[in-house]
Amino acid sequence: MNILWDFDGTLFDTYPAYTRTLSQVLGEGADNQEIYDKLKVSYSHAIEFYNISPEQVEENERLKKELSPLDMRPFDGVEEVLKFAGRNVIMTHKDRDGVLAILDHYGWTHYFADIVTIDDGFPRKPHPAAYQHLHTKNKIDLAIGDRDLDLLPAKELGIAACMFQGESDIADYHLDDFNDFFDEVIPLLKK
Known part of the structure; x- marks a missing residue:
């Protein structure tokens, strides 16, 4: 097979780690379960849902690059x-x-x-x-x-x-x- x-x-x-990075970008008050659910649809869906700016996307990508394989x-x-x-x-x-x-x-x-x-x-x-x-x-x-x-x-x-x-x-x-x-x-x- x-x-x-x-x-x-x-x-x-990987989604728990990605939820943490996006939560950091969104700041206090971000609901982690909601972020997780939006990411499970797709990353672009989450970006659109939260109306994330290009600068925030760049920051999220930087944070994701700092993740260790142990986070996944x-x-x-x-x-x-x-x-x-x-x-x-x-x-x-x-x-x-x-x-x-x-x-x-x-x-x-x-x-x-x-x-x-x-x-x-x-x-x-x-x-x-x-x-x-x-x-x-x-x-x-x-x-x-x-x-x-x-x-x-x-x-x-x-x-x-x-x-x-x-x-x-x-x-x-x-x-x-x-x-x-x-x-x-x-x-x-x-x-």
Whole structure:
């Protein structure tokens, strides 16, 4: 089985760290749960919702660059799924250096046969171009993401889609914990 992974919020629990940086930029009175919820829709959604200035965006980006890989822990059980897969690939809007720093820190770079980042010039999700590129090269069987934005390109290409820690009408599978992957997703994929 070949799996296409989203990065933030799927492989790694990055949203708590991103919530902290955006909260710092917004200042006192910012509601962390609301920030988290807006970021889960998308970063651009949060920027628009809070009417963040270009200077604030720049400050947030600076703060995010100061984050350590220790601020972005992998989700429990995800490494067992990575080991199980025949081939793993990533499609993310994160920059390549940021992705590799985190993967290298956890010793996970070898799990991935291909990585497409924002640096590769593909249109942003939900445009399917990056997914099509990865699918053509790697014959993807399943895409896993934490937002509809991550699943829409897969569905457009006829690839099975799994929603991680969320609800989705377009997902073929839903998973709250990677420790349940082998009991909940694999049997359904075999049908």
